[in-house]
Amino acid sequence: MVFGCVEEINRKQATGWVVGPEDKLPVQLALYLDDLKVRTVWSDQPNSANTVGAARSFRIPLRGVWPFCDPTTQVSVRLDGVPIPIAGKGIFKRVGTDGEYTVADLREKLAQGYVFTDYGDLQLSKKLDVDWQAAVIGMYDRVAELLQSAHGYEAFVVYGSLLGQVREQGFISHDDDFDVAYVSRLSGPDAAAELRDIGLTMIDAGFEVDQRRTALHIHDSDDPDLRVDLFHLYFDDAGNLQMPFGRAGVSELPRAAWQGTEPGRMGEHTVRVPKHAEQWVEHIYGSSWQIPQPGFNWDRARTAQPTDGFVTEQLRQPVYWANFYAHHTASVGSQFSGFVGGYPGLPSMVLDIGCGDGRDSFAFAELGRRVIGADRSHVGVEHASKRAGELGLGDQLSFEALDAGNPEAVERLIARAREFEDTVLFYMRFFLHSIPEDVQDRLLAVVAQNARQGDALAAEFRTDKDAELKKVHGGHYRRYQNAVDFARRLESEYGFGIDFEIESTGLAPYNNEDPVVYRVIALKL
Secondary structure, eight states: OOEEEEEEEOSSEEEEEEEEOGGGOSEEEEEEETTEEEEEEEEOEEOOOSOSSEEEEEEEEOTTTGGGOOTTOOEEEEETTEEOOBTTTBSOBOOSSOOSSOHHHHHHHHHTTEEEOTTSOEEEOTTTOHHHHHHHHHHHHHHHHHHHHHHOOOOEEOHHHHHHHHHHSSOOTTOOSEEEEEEOSSOHHHHHHHHHHHHHHHHHTTOEEEEOSSEEEEEETTEEEEEEEEEEEEEOTTSBEEOTTOBSOOSOOBGGGOOOEEEEEETTEEEEEESSHHHHHHHHHOTTTTSOOTTOOHHHHOSBOOGGGOOOHHHHHHHHHHHHHHHOOOOSOOHHHHHHHTSTTOOSEEEEETOTTOHHHHHHHHTTOEEEEEESOHHHHHHHHHHHHHTTOTTTEEEEEOOTTOHHHHHHHHHHHHTTOSSOEEEEESOGGGSOHHHHHHHHHHHHHHOOTTOEEEEEEEBGGGTTSOOSSTTSOOOOBOHHHHHHHHHHTTOEEEEEEEEESSSSOBTTBOOOEEEEEEEEO
């Protein structure tokens, strides 16, 4: 006999376990709204429940279900058609508010071919959504052409897209993106760095790119919901294929199994697939790949994941900022630039380190100051340079790409600034909290060594008091530091005397965010 329990049910998901003889597991469970079967999942992962029988866990995403419920709707999870108990609820759950739709509306949607994704969202089955098929294949073609021309790699379908192509000669109904990969000539950390470079190439071509540890999520700028995921694969020293996203199979795929790609059909479209594709699918999903597994979860199913191929945070940041500046433009200077611009006695030559898209550089130039903006993001620099030319500010405003952790490059930049004025204002707004501590130490050491009496430093950054506050842009890398410690080092180690300082909210509000920042102006002693 097999029985089970829903341990938790909330707006996001229902989770629980089933218990029974080993030879009766795994089993399928179904989510119901009243008498309507909404979706099924497998309870297929070992669970540590204290029981004499074998236990398996399950998870059912729910976020798209609640809009079809009202206080009379009975939400249940059933095993062999029988509701299993929900901890603290009985055998069904009810909501306290009316949803936008009804169970009858959902019944009609499911009859029309709509399905729930692995995230719990309701969508038209990708097998039926021919408009999406054409759009995503068109995007795949553009990504593949760019990958080939710029980096010499062939993009082929992988993961869920390959599974759909091999098993169904089409698309998986509940998919929400399109998975492609390439086999790198490099391996491990070098392959990860190469994926970063490919991400920058995609941004230059106009795509929006989210750099993850194991893939690039590439979005169409005109249709952000259209997404191609690009994975980097490589062979290790032993000659076995490595997939940083991971695999659920147990068989190795030796280098000899990689014999390039060939055309394959997906519905009405042609894609590239690896030769001997069934061997690849078994490597990725295991020997049971021919049987659909509703509720398949990668976090539970992985059998291998080579972490040496992960794209580190340090590698991800250039892609993040390049993408940010390619798609975000600030039209006016920051409050800090206005404060510094009106502060008496500061040098007229501004070296804007970490200038981003140049918003504050432009603000200083409009005040009549000579400015050099520098940033590690070549996209930000290119956009700012183009804008400076369009505004006719080229004589007093220029931009350069800069690795702030490279002492020689920083020294050359300071020397360039002194070609225009003897004294320099080192300006760093929201930059110091965006770089690692060792980069900040090298940067400030070089500034201190090359600073002269009459030079000044103006900086504003988030402090440790801001660490837990809500952020508008959650993807930014931020290193929160203590304002008192920074001020002490500025004076004792770097030879600057503090002329003004404050740590407070109200200095850099943005939308609904009001961060705690430290603002300082210091003069070289």
